[in-house]
Amino acid sequence: MKILERFSWNIKIAGILIFSSLVLYIVQTMIFREPKTELFYIGINMVFLPIEALIVVIIIQTGINEREKKLMLEKLNMVIGAFFSEVGTELLTEISKFDSKSTKTSKILIINSRWEDEDFEHAKKNINSLAHSLMIIPSNKEVADFLYQSKLFLQDKRMFLLALLENPNLLEHETFTDLLRAVFHLTEELDKRENTYDLPASDCEHLKEDVQRVYDLLIFEWLNYMEHLKNNYRYLFSLAMRTNPFDPNKTVVIKTVESSSNLD
The missing domain is CATH 1.10.287 (Helix Hairpins)
Structure with a gap:
């Protein structure tokens, strides 16, 4: 009609x-x-x-094409934002605890409201050249606990991740699709192991590679997403800064008058 x-x-x-x-x-x-x-x-x-x-x-x-492309990118960024709220930020927080270069990583990735596009590009170059190495070693209780808790966490988020894959616009975002694929692979690897304790060295090394892949892709996408928030949604950027997974002194509570200006 x-x-x-x-x-x-x-x-x-x-x-x-x-x-x-x-x-x-x-x-x-x-x-x-x-x-x-x-x-x-x-x-x-x-x-x-x-x-x-x-x-x-x-x-x-x-x-029309430019308008459709802009709308599609906006929807994609909403999907990416939902991913970091539900899964990405938590994964970054937990994996970064095993980063052998965590001090250098934090120094590069602690973002503030004065950052411009050049600062984000500089951070991307520095983080790519850092060559992270995760301290995921066999017969370590902290590592075993981390793998087990990650297994439960990702199992709990499985339906959410599957819902993301139903979004046809994701085909236009290759790097984020690669990230989701890596997260799903890690989920399957952990899901197939009933016990993450007393893993042999060879198996622990294999899981280390899977976690490392997720970590590297997460950092790249997180930087891009933070840049998007900085340029378009300052109030969301303010919260993202205060919950920065790489900041050991992070707090969501705004303690100074100057910090409240980030909400604008």
Whole structure:
């Protein structure tokens, strides 16, 4: 019904425009009384009409494509934000505890409200050159506890992660899709192990590689997401700074007057 109403409305608009052109032609002919000359110019206009139509279509289509792309990216960033709220930030917090270069990592990734695009790019380059190495070693109770708790956590978030994969727009975001794939793989690896304690060294090394993959991809996506919040949603950026998983002194409570300005 809505399609028919829209089609009927388009016909009415087309009729009004055609009728307006006819009226204007009759009026001009009556004033200047040169019908042959008028028909000649109409013919000239008709010759170039396909080119004019092509130009208009290209301009309109370009505008529509840009608008659709912007809307799609906005929806993707909402999905990425939901991922970090439910899964990503918690994973970063727990995995970073086993980062052998945690001090250097924190120094690079403690973001403040004065950061500009250049600072984010600088952080990405520095973090890529840092070459993280996780201290996930066999026969270590803290490691075993971490793997077991991660197993329970990811099992609990399985339905949420599956719901993310149902979003068709994710195909346009290759790096985030790679991250989800890595998280799902880690989930499956841990899920298949009934016991994460007393794992042999070879198996622990394998899990270390899986966790390392997730950690590296998480940091990259987290930096991109923080940059997006900084440029578009300052109030969300303020909360993200106060819950920064790499800041050992983080607190969600705003203790100074200056900090409250980040909410604007």
